[in-house]
Amino acid sequence: MAETKHASEYCPAELMAAFLSRDLKDEELGVFGAFSQIPWAACQLARASHAPGLWFICGPSAAINSKLPKLMWSVSDNRMHLGAEGRITLDGVMDMQGNPTFIDFGFYGGFQIDKFGNLNIAYIGDQKQPKFRGPGTVGTMATAWLNRVYLFTHGHTPRLLVDKVDFISGPGFIDGPKGRENAGSPARSEGPRYIVTPICVFDFDEETKQARLKSVHPGHSVEEVKSRTGFKPIIPSKVPETEPPTVEELAFLRAFDPDRILPQLC
Amino acid sequence: MKPVRRSKVVSMEEAASVVKDGMMVSIGGNHSHEAPSAFCRELVRRGVKNLTLVPSNAAGYQVDVLIGAGCVGSLYNSYCGLDYIGAAPNYRRFSESGRLKVVEFDEMGLMRGLKASAAGVAFFPLPDGFLGVDVWRANPEFYKVIADPFTGKKVVVMPPIRPQVCIIHVPQCDMYGNAIEPGVFDDILHQAADHVIVTTDEIVPVEYIQAHHTEVTLIGKFVDAIVKVPYGAHPGQCSGRYTHDEDHMKEYQLAGKDDASFAKFLEKYVHGKTNEQYLEAVGLSRLLKLKYY
Known part of the structure; x- marks a missing residue:
């Protein structure tokens, strides 16, 4: 077999999409919400490369397996129905999400993510007059049930990656190894698997359930991650580089993004 | 004598006169798309006050414009924002200054409260x-x-959530209120309210609905009034007809930065204007650019 050739010039969002796509398996079912170009690209790349039978639902339109041929700025709209194999109402999506055997994975983001993989997209401060009002919990509560969760961000700052979120919209491990169990999350639901940012990937330590630096993207360093992260990640003695997109992966992503939206995200 | 089946088509004024100060009103749409935005602008003109708004799981312009115009007392909020464009400016500003009571929801809680009301449990x-x-x-x-x-x-x-009035926008419906639209939340909204108003870009013959009856998403029996409003979802998208007006949404977001500039925006686009005058203010050349694909 020929050696895999990696691309040399790519943007962070392209690397993130390639990384995520490799974790998605054939015949699985995933969901993503609005402003989710990276997850959308990851699903389409997985279908094109190794998971032709992957299912994905675009949450806002609930279009199933959209064939829309290119990324758009609006992932929330009904153009996602182009070439779709079906639709479901939000009511149906809610039933599928609450049933922990049904949806394999989902992608979520927010304005705060903490070391236990909890997500805040609601508010900071006093609920009646918050210091900062975000859009609202919307569908992020599904992290309580989905089989596995990918957290992704368009930035990497201490304000975004915090020690403890001010409000849990989407539960990760809550407060530690027993957090999900104490809150009643189904055993099959593993919780957050990765936090994928424009400079690195965190996974979670099996014992403490705290974020651990899994890999650093080419061109970035462990020191940079430490200085730009608001929590103290677990840092193994050896931290590998994140595998860049292959030439083939990048060619697919470029063809799927003729308007070059991915380079403008991060 | 042959009886005539009643058409539910009424004028915007007649439909909007049902909405009184202090009422609980649900508003359809998906982000800023396929939302009854023209109807919400009519409520702004009428100066309705102290509404309790129950939007869909994800709300945008249609709710933010009512907040900015001072029509809203409290908001059952799962999400309010302008999608990739950024924050819904009035929602954020009014809640951070304590002028808007936000009742905290997530989309499943909101959905299931409406379901409890629809199902009578x-x-x-x-x-x-x-x-x-x-x-x-x-x-x-x-x-x-x-x-x-x-x-x-x-x-x-x-518990059950039961709005007194529900407002939904669709691309097409017949004169009895049967509608076809791809929205994911409007179906539950129209089953969970006392009085349902549907605004539509087009009224199609009932024969069209009969030929597509398995695609019907809103059942006319639940619908009380229909208002024909061309470009009624602008600046949001309307399925198969026009996409969202990104430039206008950006102008809107900027205008919402403070009370004075938002008042100017309302003068330019809303107050004293019919829907046609609104569309003229937006501009024909802009509208023609909003191609769906």
Whole structure:
């Protein structure tokens, strides 16, 4: 077999999409919400490369397996129905999400993510007059049930990656190894698997359930991650580089993004 | 004598006159798309006050414009924003200054409260694991933690939510209120309100609906009034007809930065204007650019 050739010039969002796509398996079912170009690209790349039978639902339109041929700025709209194999109402999506055997994975983001993989997209401060009002919990509560969760961000700052979120919209491990169990999350639901940012990937330590630096993207360093992260990640003695997109992966992503939206995200 | 089946088509003024100060009103749409934005602008013109708004799981312009015009007392909020464009400016500004009461929801709680009302049941449970979501702590009036009568485990339940008036926009419906639209939340909204108003870009013959009856998403029996409003979802998208007006949304977001500039925006586009005059203010050349694909 020929050696895999990696691309040399790519943007962070392209690397993130390639990384995520490799974790998605054939015949699985995933969901993503609005402003989710990276997850959308990851699903389409997985279908094109190794998971032709992957299912994905675009949450806002609930279009199933959209064939829309290119990324758009609006992932929330009904153009996602182009070439779709079906639709479901939000009511149906809610039933599928609450049933922990049904949806394999989902992608979520927010304005705060903490070391236990909890997500805040609601508010900071006093609920009646918050210091900062975000859009609202919307569908992020599904992290309580989905089989596995990918957290992704368009930035990497201490304000975004915090020690403890001010409000849990989407539960990760809550407060530690027993957090999900104490809150009643189904055993099959593993919780957050990765936090994928424009400079690195965190996974979670099996014992403490705290974020651990899994890999650093080419061109970035462990020191940079430490200085730009608001929590103290677990840092193994050896931290590998994140595998860049292959030439083939990048060619697919470029063809799927003729308007070059991915380079403008991060 | 042959009886004539009643058409539910009325004028915007007649339909909007049902909405009174202090009412609980649900508003359809998906983000800023396929929302009854023209109807919301009519409510701004009428100066309705102190509404309790129950938007869909994800709300945008259609709700933010009512907040900015001072029409809203409280908001049952799952999400309010302008998608990739950024924050819904009035929602954010009014809540951070304490002028808007935000009742904290998530989309499943909101959905299941409306379902409880549609189905006529006392409450609707949320799945195990919801105790890990802080929404129930922030809104204990609605999210109650009880013992599951079968297992004794803790379960979060949601009471019925019953808006007095519901407003939905669709691309097409017939004169009896049967509508076809791809929205994901409007179906539950139209089953869970006392009075349902549908605004539509086009009124199609009932024969069209009959030829596509398996695609019907809003059942006319639930609908009380229909208003024909061309470009009624602008600046949001309307399925198959026009996409969202990104430039206008950006102008809107900027205008919402403070009271004075938002008042100017309302003067330019809303106050004293019919829907046609609104569309003229937006501009024909702009509207023609909003190609769906």
